[in-house]
Amino acid sequence: MPRNFKEEVVFTAIMAGLMVLVMTGYNVAMAQGISSELPMAILKAYPLGLLVAIILDLLIVGPIAKGLAFKYIINDYMKKKTVLIGITISVLMVLGMVTLMSLFGITVEGKLPQGHVLATYGHTWIFNLIVALPLQLLIVGPIAREVLGRMQRAAAKKAEIESVEEEV
Numbered sequence: 001m002p003r004n005f006k007e008e009v010v011f012t013a014i015m016a017g018l019m020v021l022v023m024t025g026y027n028v029a030m031a032q033g034i035s036s037e038l039p040m041a042i043l044k045a046y047p048l049g050l051l052v053a054i055i056l057d058l059l060i061v062g063p064i065a066k067g068l069a070f071k072y073i074i075n076d077y078m079k080k081k082t083v084l085i086g087i088t089i090s091v092l093m094v095l096g097m098v099t100l101m102s103l104f105g106i107t108v109e110g111k112l113p114q115g116h117v118l119a120t121y122g123h124t125w126i127f128n129l130i131v132a133l134p135l136q137l138l139i140v141g142p143i144a145r146e147v148l149g150r151m152q153r154a155a156a157k158k159a160e161i162e163s164v165e166e167e168v
């Protein structure tokens with residue numbers, strides 16, 4: 001878990017950056033099919049999707065997911081195993097982000113004004129969840145946690161060196 005603002009920014013950038021990149025590619029391919037225009041379509045959709053995802057993550061989904069996790073789900077046993085806390089929060093984050101980003105996606109694609117909004121949203125939501133949950137738990141989450149762990153170990157090592165230097 002990030003311990004300060006700098007770590008939170010790096011962690012969120014990695015997490016959101018990778019998730020949005022893969023999910024944008026997936027959704028563009030689902031909507032338009034696989035063609036030579038796919039990479040350019042992904043690059044066009046990525047910046048806005050990333051901006052919206054970061055805002056939703058930091059301001060809405062993140063605080064709600066963490067609040068729900070620590071209030072209702074995480075118990076004393078889980079507190080001893082930090083990986084369980086991370087997985088719990090990751091699952092809640094994926095559920096929240098898929099819920100909101102699916103709505104964002106069908107809005108941007110112009111599919112809201114069409115007749116079957118609920119069916120389109122339900123289809124989009126379930127197909128996004130099927131990809132996003134394993135992507136988060138098996139690939140992106142471990143990558144982001146590894147980078148964060150390296151940052152934290154480097155910071156701890158630096159602090160240890162500085163404290164030894166102060167003693168001398």
